[in-house]
Amino acid sequence: MSALLSIGEFSRLTHLSVKALRHYDDVGLLAPIHVDPATGYRHYASAQVPTAQLIRRFREMDMPIEQVRAVLDAPDLGTRDETIVAHLQRMQQSLERTQATVASLEALLEGRAASLPVEFRTEPRVPVLAISGEVTWDEALGWLGEAFTELRATLDAAPSARAGVDSALFSEEFFEAHVGEVTAYAELDGDVRASGRSTRTEVPAADVAVTVHHGTANNIDRAYGALGTFVAERKLGGSGPIREHFLVGPFDTDDEDQLRTEVCWPLRPGACN
Amino acid sequence: MSALLSIGEFSRLTHLSVKALRHYDDVGLLAPIHVDPATGYRHYASAQVPTAQLIRRFREMDMPIEQVRAVLDAPDLGTRDETIVAHLQRMQQSLERTQATVASLEALLEGRAASLPVEFRTEPRVPVLAISGEVTWDEALGWLGEAFTELRATLDAAPSARAGVDSALFSEEFFEAHVGEVTAYAELDGDVRASGRSTRTEVPAADVAVTVHHGTANNIDRAYGALGTFVAERKLGGSGPIREHFLVGPFDTDDEDQLRTEVCWPLRPGACN
DNA sequence: TTGCTCCTCACGTCACGTGAGGTGGC
DNA sequence: TTGCTCCTCACGTCACGTGAGGTGGC
Secondary structure, eight states: OOOEEEHHHHHHHHTOOHHHHHHHHHTTSSOOSEEOTTTOOEEEEGGGHHHHHHHHHHHHTTOOHHHHHHHHHOSSHHHHHHHHHHHHHHHHHHHHHHHHHHHHHHHHHTTOOOOOOOEEEEEOOEEEEEEEEEEETTTHHHHHHHHHHHHHHHHTTSGGGBOSOOEEEEOHHHHHHSEEEEEEEEEBSSOOOOOTTOEEEEEOOEEEEEEEEESOGGGHHHHHHHHHHHHHHTTOBOOSOEEEEEEEOTTTOSOGGGOEEEEEEEBOTTTTO | OOOEEEHHHHHHHHTOOHHHHHHHHHTTSSOOSEEOTTTOOEEEEGGGHHHHHHHHHHHHTTOOHHHHHHHHHOSSHHHHHHHHHHHHHHHHHHHHHHHHHHHHHHHHHTTOOOOOOOEEEEEOOEEEEEEEEEEETTTHHHHHHHHHHHHHHHHTTSGGGBOSOOEEEEOHHHHHHSEEEEEEEEEBSSOOOOOTTOEEEEEOOEEEEEEEEESOGGGHHHHHHHHHHHHHHTTOBOOSOEEEEEEEOTTTOSOGGGOEEEEEEEBOTTTTO
């Protein structure tokens, strides 16, 4: 009862272009039920129309082909729905990011410079509980959140051991290649037993220029720009990782406007003299 | 006063990767103010930081580089804001499309087949006022809207001349290549003077299978699938453009649920006997 | 027999990312 | 002098679109 359709007919039926159908065959997403061995002609079954319609809808939502395959191959409804919901959440987050970007755009377009007060400081060498890893730009916020959650769980065993706020080191490579070493850490005062990914180590001393960023991490480039410009124009720049101290972090408040992040820019040796 | 920065420093300052900065130089979006002729080393000015931050934000919203360039080069604030608003509207539309897609997904996932009643009909050859053009898939809805607006303006001069609802012909190529000839037309009863892009012509007779699609054009593939499957399984399929009659179209209602579109699938000669 | 449909390469698109292989500056 | 930073190709990615050049089916 299921009729055989040429690729052109199937295209008109499903609203997928012929080129797209050939591509879906090539990548094994939607293979015609029969291919003539002599001519290579593709023949689709009318029973494949619903699958094709699903594919078209998922691709219209920009779901990657690998994920479409995962949805189609899902062994049960729960798995399938999870994949779909995960994609929707990503779309939603993307929209929210765009909206936040638009909101932050106006100040930049009007040329309102973020004239941030800069101070100098010598950060001493301190013992810390730390988690390090190779992290990509896009996953950095999530990675930090998990790392601090883990550090906090470990520190709960010895609450008096913590001597500083959640902090992080970002390697130069992390900024320049958008993938590189990131270290989440908390300064220690007392003793604590490392567990999980966390290790006891030390953060070296450094002369730094410091400014405080107010608000969400999405706009922290403005503080970086102001701080880096300030340092560069005075020829004070050094090398080494950039530090951030989360004076008021996501664990402390749900109000993004209340967030406070200290950005510490490394100075060349002797810059503070 | 504006300091010179190496590409690495500028990267850390602006949060743009080194690779991205080189690319923006290659395409002429953000050129360093100085390039060492001997070594090829790029040197950026700290005064370029705000421009870089703008670029980063626009790219974060997935604005194409050509549009970012247009925004940066905008001769006045009005032009600039127009470009930005246009991009935001596209983002918004994309979101709305996704939401609509999600809504329509459930029926498909649950396998609820659209069991649409199909009837056969012989469409006679009729005189029409028509606008034709090569149209791409994505612009089709907008093109049809403009075409019908223009046809209606012309028909206003002779209101009694119209004999049918807004209709359209879609070439096979339009479905198979997602670009091809589309014709918007209205059947004529009396005389009318063609103007603008519109011409007086005729739509040929055709035996067709017909079903009525309820709701927005985004889901019309379901009617196509049901109708095309019906025709194919009975081996009735012919060639030629597919017709749509907008029984209740966007000019008639603002309620998407009220929309009614007749889809007419061409049959082979003699299929109606 | 003539178009027409379909086929398979091969390359282009977009905004970079990923190495490879090599040179100047401190 | 030794790394380190920076450089330029050349190619990969993703989901197709765009021809080019060629063959079977009605």
